[in-house]
Amino acid sequence: MIVVTGATGNVGRALVTQLTAEQAPVRGLTRSPERAGLPAAAQVARFDLSGDQPEPADLAPLLDGATGLFLHLQAVGTHTEALLEAARAGGVQHVTVLSSGTVQDGADTSHPLYVAHAELEASVTASGLAHTFLRPNAFATNSLQWAPQIRVGDTVRGPFPGAVTAPIHEADIAAVAARTFLDDGHQGAVHRLTGPEAVTTEEQIHIIGATLGRTLRFIDVPPEEVGPDLFPHVPPQILPALLASFAESVGVAPEITTTVEAVTGKPARTFAQWAQDHKNDFRP
Template structure:
């Protein structure tokens, strides 16, 4: 049995679909099973962070999403070990790297999770993706209602990765030997700017879209629900990418045997998300 936390998130949903298609027994944890919309063959269970033991009964492997642990990661890991889980695959972050700003809140969150997993005594694999292509969904409300997209740092350079490529690597890490103790850095195949991404989405939906840069000090309304300390960290990260070539890895192809998908492919896959 493989337990997947954050099962209705972008990566978790894709991973559940892959594992079910491969005939694996999957227990998908979500806070709202009644609206999860996950494959019928998955065992969809309500996530209760205050009582993790029943969620892990019979499991041998665990896919872990930090925010999906409900703020009780040590308790979840202890329950996993007691239940007989042997291997944890963590969706961490590319911000965890040598020379990183260790005070950055996103770094703190993921580096802390990695340390707690190492200390748990469980075998582990860390997935450290950089920019997610799904971050472009932040522009969907604007694109549904007009052809102008307001955002920060038109020239920031990233190599955004398709969520299903992350899920494909997670699947192999869970099912194949040789991944224990590895920290896999994951990126898309090519650098794109925000302007490039808006153009690609425009092509996917058959419209001409324009990106208009907003000063970072006016960016708050563009990131609703983002805590101020996280927003400042994000903006600092974004600013540091302008005109700087991003890290690009071939890890997706090395592990899955298939090249990472381009942002244009991601935009085509998600065109419906940007249409009215």
């Protein structure tokens, strides 16, 4: 049994879907099981972060019969330590962590994304459980931040049109995660994950437009004028650091890895493929 935290999130849902397709037993954890909409073959269990800090014994039923645990920081919040203790007590043999590409040698150790994910990795290491760390860079799903603008018009406002990334499809992150549970040889591994190609912010907008059969225009907004309305998925306290990262990526070739293909046997999906998969998200 593989337990997936954040089972209704972008990566978690893809992972549950892929694991059930391979007939692996899966239990998806979510705040609202009644609205999960996960594959019928998956078990679904409630994991609510809004209550008091749980004891490991309170979480034990969630790990009953589990051998693997997919751990996503946003999905576990401050419950990480209790969940890991419950996992260890319940016989979990392997934890795969959705970490961040910000965790690397020479990184800005004050960056909030680095701090949060480095602490998560440290907690898993200290637990003594066998583990694999997935460190994706830019997520293609971050482009959904533009969906509200695209649904109502043909212009998109935002900063740094020349910022360059290699955005990765969430299904590719999930595919690598699935192999860490289903195949041998991933214990102790650190997998850095990217998409297969470099694209600028403005190019992403044009690709989405082409997928929709529309011509979209990008309007450059100075970073000092950027507010939370343009990045609704980003916690306000993290936005300044994120904008600084964007500024540093303008005109700079991003890291591109071949890890997805090496692990899964299939090449990473392009941003155009991601846009095609998500075109309904940008339609009125």
